[in-house]
Amino acid sequence: MDLNLDGFKTWLTANKNYSKATISNTVSRMKRADKILPWFNDIVYQFRLEQEPAYQSLSCSVRSQLKKAVKLYFEYIEESETEPILPKKENNLKALSLFANIGVAEAYFKDIGIDVPVANELIERRAKLYSQIYPDTHMICGDITHKTVFDEIVEESIKNRVNIIMATPPCQGMSTAGQLDENDERNELIIPVIDAIKLIKPQYVFLENVPMFLSTAINVNGEKVLIPDLLKKELEPEYKISQYIIDTKDYSVPQTRERAIFLMTHRTDNLEEWVLPDKDEQIVTMQDAIGHLPKLDPYINDVSEEELLEIFPHFYERKEVAANISKWHIPPHHIKRQVIAMQHTPTGCTAFDNKEYFPIKANGEAVKGYRNTYKRQNWSTPAYTVTMDNRKISSQNNVHPGRLEYIDDNGEEIYSDARALTLYELMVIMSLPENWPIPENTSEAFLRRIIGEGIPPLFVKKVFDNLLGD
Numbered sequence: 076m077d078l079n080l081d082g083f084k085t086w087l088t089a090n091k092n093y094s095k096a097t098i099s100n101t102v103s104r105m106k107r108a109d110k111i112l113p114w115f116n117d118i119v120y121q122f123r124l125e126q127e128p129a130y131q132s133l134s135c136s137v138r139s140q141l142k143k144a145v146k147l148y149f150e151y152i153e154e155s156e157t158e159p160i161l162p163k164k165e166n167n168l169k170a171l172s173l174f175a176n177i178g179v180a181e182a183y184f185k186d187i188g189i190d191v192p193v194a195n196e197l198i199e200r201r202a203k204l205y206s207q208i209y210p211d212t213h214m215i216c217g218d219i220t221h222k223t224v225f226d227e228i229v230e231e232s233i234k235n236r237v238n239i240i241m242a243t244p245p246c247q248g249m250s251t252a253g254q255l256d257e258n259d260e261r262n263e264l265i266i267p268v269i270d271a272i273k274l275i276k277p278q279y280v281f282l283e284n285v286p287m288f289l290s291t292a293i294n295v296n297g298e299k300v301l302i303p304d305l306l307k308k309e310l311e312p313e314y315k316i317s318q319y320i321i322d323t324k325d326y327s328v329p330q331t332r333e334r335a336i337f338l339m340t341h342r343t344d345n346l347e348e349w350v351l352p353d354k355d356e357q358i359v360t361m362q363d364a365i366g367h368l369p370k371l372d373p374y375i376n377d378v379s380e381e382e383l384l385e386i387f388p389h390f391y392e393r394k395e396v397a398a399n400i401s402k403w404h405i406p407p408h409h410i411k412r413q414v415i416a417m418q419h420t421p422t423g424c425t426a427f428d429n430k431e432y433f434p435i436k437a438n439g440e441a442v443k444g445y446r447n448t449y450k451r452q453n454w455s456t457p458a459y460t461v462t463m464d465n466r467k468i469s470s471q472n473n474v475h476p477g478r479l480e481y482i483d484d485n486g487e488e489i490y491s492d493a494r495a496l497t498l499y500e501l502m503v504i505m506s507l508p509e510n511w512p513i514p515e516n517t518s519e520a521f522l523r524r525i526i527g528e529g530i531p532p533l534f535v536k537k538v539f540d541n542l543l544g545d
Contacts, residue, residue, distance in 0.1 A: 078114045086151045095327055096363030104144035110399045121145050129399055171232045173242040177204045179529030182511050183536035192235035195219055195228050207514050219267045232275045239279040242268045263293045265302055269309050279349055280339035283530050286320050288335040314339040315348050324457040325354040328506045328531040329364035332460045352541040362454040365500050371397045373494035374406045375414055404499035413468045417493035422476045425450040447471040458504045463527030466495050501526050506533030
């Protein structure tokens, strides 16, 4: 019998008074148990799991967590065998995904019954991966500003009765992490989006971008026009338009990420106006999201195997445990001088504050940099905004929070996880579903960059749930 983690999560939500973070962690632990010993529905499963070497190598607390998850899964199986299976949720929403990238935003659409018959992405590598993840979607790869591509998008959308458009145009010209170039031609990609809305006439429109989207002016027929003013001028006669600036941490996403959101509702279809859902009462912290994961050491590129094991005696043991959690939970690669600096840096602090073990160059000179680099994240808050350059210790807010591991012979406090976050941890922080079908041969570096560009899909799901009345 295959493991039904989606059903398990739904059952936990309905039957246990657990927080969302606890539910997510319980599902992850059951998945981990299944990787150690593939699940089978027999009472001896628990006994056999406990005999597995990979299980016995875990800490006492982790073993206890896995046992509890297995016990709960048995409860779920027992109850589900006596309850009718509910039909799969179906809605009449069919979406066109513009600037789709690899489909991060729509990662939960299948779960809530939204079909995506048509998508468009400029870059071929991304479009191909999108098609692997979403094989039922007609991916149109090409530049939306080219007439043949634009016409195909519109034609396919009308043919497939698309009634919602989701557009997440590139934001590099407006992002504070970019050049803030008002003349960046990518800022004008909102124009073909407006043209597509006018021709397809969807019932609903979801637009997303960075907050600077609201104060960016573009050239339209020789005049500078603010993007929100252009949207209202061109679309307000037909659409009710609501605009927001949100932070995804307010919607159970364990990451601070501010975005500008436009929700549009067609005026002529007697539709209830689409608005944002209320903010969630609880904030999901890094502790909630990844605090249950065991310690993981980085691989040090510029030392011998012998020296690596002197610095990290448990490197391979911890690496194996991590691999049992996820294929994407891989030790990041760093250089020794950066790792040593972070070993001496407490949670939430930057290595620039270290009196002795501060960041240095290869020649021993002190590094000069911003205080949000060489910086550990905090356990007690959501993660900082994930950027595209998320694999480096020397880039902004990328380092694992860590925990005090031991005090060395010199009386120095040494902290664990002296590394950037793993790709798996980034996926959790981005609220991507555990069962998102990424092909196993996908490049880790490519995925890291994509994740840094995307909008957390749990937030998108909550916005669409509000449209569906859930």
